[in-house]
Amino acid sequence: MAVERVAERAPARPPVWNDPRFRAIFFQALVLALVIGVGAYLVNNTLTNMEKRGIASGFGFLGTTAGFSISTTLVPYTEESTYGRAFLVGLANTLLVSVIGVFFATILGFIVGIARLSRNWLVAKLAAVYIETLRNIPLLLQIFFWYFAVLRNLPSPRQSFILFDIFYLNIRGLNTPAPVFEEGFGWVLLSAVVAVAAAVSIVRWARRRREETGRPFHTVYTSLAILFGLPTLATLLAGSPLHWEYAVLEGFNFQGGMVMSPELVALVFSLSTYTASFIGEIVRAGIMAVNRGQTEAAYAVGLSPGLTLRLVVIPQALRVIIPPLTSQYLNLTKNSSLASAIAYPDLVLVFAGTVLNQTGQAVEIIAITMAVYLTISLLISMFMNWYNRKMALVER
Amino acid sequence: MIRTIFYALTAAATAGLVASAASAGTLDDVKKKGFIQCGVSEGLPGFSAPDTAGNWTGLDVDFCKALAAAVLGDASKVKYSPLSAKVRFTALQSGEIDLLSRNTTWTLVRDTSLGLNFAGVMFYDGQGFMVPKKLGVKSAKELKGASVCVQIGTTTELNMADFFRANKLDYKPVVFEKADETLAAYDTGRCDAFTTDASGLAAYRIKLKDPQGHLILPELISKEPLGPVVRHGDDQWLDVNRWLIYALLEAEELGVDSKNVDEQKKSANPNTKRLLGVEGDMGKNLGLDNDWAVRPIKQVGNYAEIFDRNVGPKTTLGLERGTNALWNKGGLMYSMPIR
Numbered sequence A: 001m002a003v004e005r006v007a008e009r010a011p012a013r014p015p016v017w018n019d020p021r022f023r024a025i026f027f028q029a030l031v032l033a034l035v036i037g038v039g040a041y042l043v044n045n046t047l048t049n050m051e052k053r054g055i056a057s058g059f060g061f062l063g064t065t066a067g068f069s070i071s072t073t074l075v076p077y078t079e080e081s082t083y084g085r086a087f088l089v090g091l092a093n094t095l096l097v098s099v100i101g102v103f104f105a106t107i108l109g110f111i112v113g114i115a116r117l118s119r120n121w122l123v124a125k126l127a128a129v130y131i132e133t134l135r136n137i138p139l140l141l142q143i144f145f146w147y148f149a150v151l152r153n154l155p156s157p158r159q160s161f162i163l164f165d166i167f168y169l170n171i172r173g174l175n176t177p178a179p180v181f182e183e184g185f186g187w188v189l190l191s192a193v194v195a196v197a198a199a200v201s202i203v204r205w206a207r208r209r210r211e212e213t214g215r216p217f218h219t220v221y222t223s224l225a226i227l228f229g230l231p232t233l234a235t236l237l238a239g240s241p242l243h244w245e246y247a248v249l250e251g252f253n254f255q256g257g258m259v260m261s262p263e264l265v266a267l268v269f270s271l272s273t274y275t276a277s278f279i280g281e282i283v284r285a286g287i288m289a290v291n292r293g294q295t296e297a298a299y300a301v302g303l304s305p306g307l308t309l310r311l312v313v314i315p316q317a318l319r320v321i322i323p324p325l326t327s328q329y330l331n332l333t334k335n336s337s338l339a340s341a342i343a344y345p346d347l348v349l350v351f352a353g354t355v356l357n358q359t360g361q362a363v364e365i366i367a368i369t370m371a372v373y374l375t376i377s378l379l380i381s382m383f384m385n386w387y388n389r390k391m392a393l394v395e396r
Numbered sequence B: 001m002i003r004t005i006f007y008a009l010t011a012a013a014t015a016g017l018v019a020s021a022a023s024a025g026t027l028d029d030v031k032k033k034g035f036i037q038c039g040v041s042e043g044l045p046g047f048s049a050p051d052t053a054g055n056w057t058g059l060d061v062d063f064c065k066a067l068a069a070a071v072l073g074d075a076s077k078v079k080y081s082p083l084s085a086k087v088r089f090t091a092l093q094s095g096e097i098d099l100l101s102r103n104t105t106w107t108l109v110r111d112t113s114l115g116l117n118f119a120g121v122m123f124y125d126g127q128g129f130m131v132p133k134k135l136g137v138k139s140a141k142e143l144k145g146a147s148v149c150v151q152i153g154t155t156t157e158l159n160m161a162d163f164f165r166a167n168k169l170d171y172k173p174v175v176f177e178k179a180d181e182t183l184a185a186y187d188t189g190r191c192d193a194f195t196t197d198a199s200g201l202a203a204y205r206i207k208l209k210d211p212q213g214h215l216i217l218p219e220l221i222s223k224e225p226l227g228p229v230v231r232h233g234d235d236q237w238l239d240v241n242r243w244l245i246y247a248l249l250e251a252e253e254l255g256v257d258s259k260n261v262d263e264q265k266k267s268a269n270p271n272t273k274r275l276l277g278v279e280g281d282m283g284k285n286l287g288l289d290n291d292w293a294v295r296p297i298k299q300v301g302n303y304a305e306i307f308d309r310n311v312g313p314k315t316t317l318g319l320e321r322g323t324n325a326l327w328n329k330g331g332l333m334y335s336m337p338i339r
Helices: A002-009 A020-052 A083-116 A121-135 A139-153 A185-213 A219-237 A262-288 A292-300 A305-342 A347-359 A362-391 B002-021 B026-033 B059-072 B088-093 B108-113 B155-166 B179-187 B198-207 B235-254 B270-275 B294-299 B303-310
Strands: A161-163 A167-170 A173-176 A178-181 A242-245 A248-250 A253-255 A258-260 B036-040 B078-082 B116-118 B123-125 B127-132 B146-151 B171-176 B193-197 B214-216 B224-226 B229-231
Touching: A083 A121, A083 A262, A083 A305, A083 A347, A083 A362, A121 A262, A139 A262, A139 A305, A173 A262, A185 A219, A262 A305, A292 A305, A305 A347, A305 A362, A347 A362, A347 B108, A347 B155, A347 B171, A362 B088, B026 B059, B026 B235, B036 B059, B036 B088, B059 B078, B059 B235, B059 B294, B059 B303, B088 B116, B088 B229, B108 B116, B123 B198, B127 B155, B127 B198, B146 B155, B146 B179, B155 B171, B155 B193, B171 B179, B179 B193, B179 B198, B193 B198, B198 B214, B229 B235, B235 B270, B235 B294, B235 B303
Parallel strands: B036 B078, B146 B171, B146 B193
Antiparallel strands: A161 A167, A167 A173, A173 A258, A178 A242, A248 A253, B116 B229, B123 B224, B127 B193, B127 B214
């Protein structure tokens, strides 16, 4: 009502400085210009000052020989490699920790979240205690706890705990046999790819058939059989082109085989248990957001509790779960930068640490590091948004 | 997105802004504010560490005090910024500190591309290794396959890589951000060896659970000249720092110390007269007064006194003068002529 009357009463256009549309555009433009102006001033000021002081700038340092060594490397790296290569090593290590961390955090988080809703009193309370304890203690303390208090108490290499005669657990890490690939291993890989493709198409076919005819199919057992059976068969046919190199105690340390460093173990463990406590609450919230009537309806048509959870509750809960889950994945990735506290050579330790110190080019290196974390976060966000759209309610 | 980039730029540029504010000339800045902001380590006994009463002591700290005495007339007018190896140069570049006196090795790259200048050498050091005695290692060349604990961002990290590469030994560096964590990891057995400057090894060994159970290996694998660092392009401040080191050395050479400095003013030796400002205008040339060397010697002591008090044979570190003796006593310490 009021709006209409004002419109009727004001046929004359207000002067331009009182026109709300003009003012809105004017002030937005002003703010934007200010932001850009201040930004340009700061950049210019930094560059001028650095030049005046004779501080080297630019990205030429990435091509210079690094000269230091890194303990855990996924990409080939020696002391003669460049700083650019050291950056890649750090990036790969960050991604490794993030991926493993996200994997375990998701599994553990779903288990804990569902357990907290369990009708079994003990299970529910244990899950509650787990969540409330872990998510209320700062992550850095938890990392220190696992690294300094728990893993530090493992024995020296000569007194390792030995599991199955091939795994050696000691203060230097977990020594495991390393796979050595021989000629013919390509066939095994090929068969694995075929097996995955076959399993995927079986799952799709089974779902279509269930939707059309309502007849269930044992997709899990069939897929498992294919996934394990086919590569095993290929291995036997190609004459076992894979053997294991075992770790042997030589000098102070184990030589050969693979090592999972205690730094990596402590970091993955603390990151995933910590994040899992948050994911657990997200999962619980998601499940509780699904109307009770849905479960009752599923029971009414004769679905078992397990099937109800898998086919009715979780698909609907996922719509609530995915957006906050994304932020947890982002948190985990960003938190992985705490690695530098316990000597795990991640991007922050190697690049924003050693490289920064050796070259002294703080502005460039911090800018690159921030850009990398921003990019990783945006990529995870994009992927999760895509997945969220896929899971969103499709109206039929 | 735009906002994030903006924040990033602001953060990056703040360093530049601070620097521009402090660039007037450090000597004038220091005189105006009335104290010296001195960058020191986070705790390296003998060089810079707080004592039981919480006062900073050590060889590096004494240089800060001597500088305050020379410039401001009072050795106590120093404020300390404990800095990790990683942030020390940024702190100096950005003007947060006036002087970095923190067991820092003089290298070409640091001198040139970091926008810094080294004023001189207060301590000639070399990198060594420490191992638990029960390991049975007698030489660094036996460290094949060893895990070595090291602090990040130091020349130590590079020297170690060079040493193992030159001797064709493989090794695993375990790199920590803080000295205390590095030492804790070594103490609990995460590493077979611990490496840092030899003077540091002696200092850190005291902190271990069982100091007697550890051996410092005989090899020194590098040259580590340690000294105070100032910003590039501030020649006056650089001169003050450089000549203060020489003054402390010259005082030792001439036999001037904190106890006899007043009597020595009456000395007939023209070198002593010039050093103590009785003859000539040495202090004025540096932008100070002619008592510029008297005050630090009186309040802090000459180089020998500083050395003996902090790291000498009677301290817990128990280091001999060795390469740090005066040039005429078989060492490398040599003062340019003060005239």
